[in-house]
Amino acid sequence: MRPIGIFDSGMGGLTVMAAIRHCLPGESLVYLGDTARLPYGTKSADTVTRYAVQAAEALRRYDIKLLVVACNTASAAALPRLREMLAPLPVVGVIEPGAEAAVTGVPDGPIGVIATEGTVKGGAYVRAIQALSPSMPVVQAPAPLFVGLAEEGLTDGPIAEAVAHHYLDPLLATLPRPRGLVLGCTHFPVLKQTIARVAGPDVALIDSAEAAAAAVESALKEHGLLNPGPAAAPQFLATDAPGRFAHLGEIFLGEPIDPGAVTLVDL
Ligand code: DGL
DSSP states (O other), rough: OOOOEESSSTTHHHHHHHHHHHHTOOOEEEEEEOOTTTTTTTTTTHHHHHHHHHHHHHHTTOOOOOEOOHHHHHHHHHHHHHHHHHHTTTEOOOOHHHHHHHHHSSTTTEEHHHHHHHHHHHTHHHHHHHHSTTTEEEEEEEHHHHHHHHHHHHSSSSSHHHHHHHHHHHHTTSSSSOSEEEETTTTGGGGGGHHHHHHHHTTTEEHHHHHHHHHHHHHHHHTTTOOOSOOOOOOEEEEOOOOHHHHHHHHHHHOOOOOGEEOOOOO
């Protein structure tokens, strides 16, 4: 009956929350968006780790049974630290599930990865993909402006399309051309239609949010923690602008967020 805790730098992780709600409707969820300190993607791994530890501590106060690090940047920088800190609580990140979905979906590759600067620089996706498929060619590119576009709700139209061309044209001109493209940031799925249009029909998009939800289900089963329901109403915590979170968060969650369910917290 205890809730699952989910966190991200902002609203992007709500795409993971949506996938978890779809796949595990009986589970109660509490989501923390560190909206005051977004973006994480341009910050150092040390800073992101410090922020991630604070977010996990805040969620631990809600008596969570499992933590989902619904942020690729924080998964890349802080997963071992969070696992050590919360043990024996299971902690699920988004990189390993995303890498697994990529290798399963596009077994012959090549695989392209778009993510934040921090995730690309740390090379976590390249390592995770090649741990599963050692000779898989992987090309990656940072796409930080997608985070701002997503948080602004600018997911479609000429601006989003121009930015998508700016990032994807050089990446997809790599030879041999990538056949799969990992959306390696939880903000990116809301731009999926624009990204798909620009990438073209021969490039399969891999959504790490959906893959992470499946990993949460396996972890709950493995630890005997599945709740058949009924779920409590979802709770939301934001470190800044709870009203804006409720309003724009709807784009990421795919359903309305009750402004009364969003609490302002300080980490
Ligand atoms: N949503 C975060 C991720 O998945 C990144 C956004 C940010 O830069 O804060 O990496």
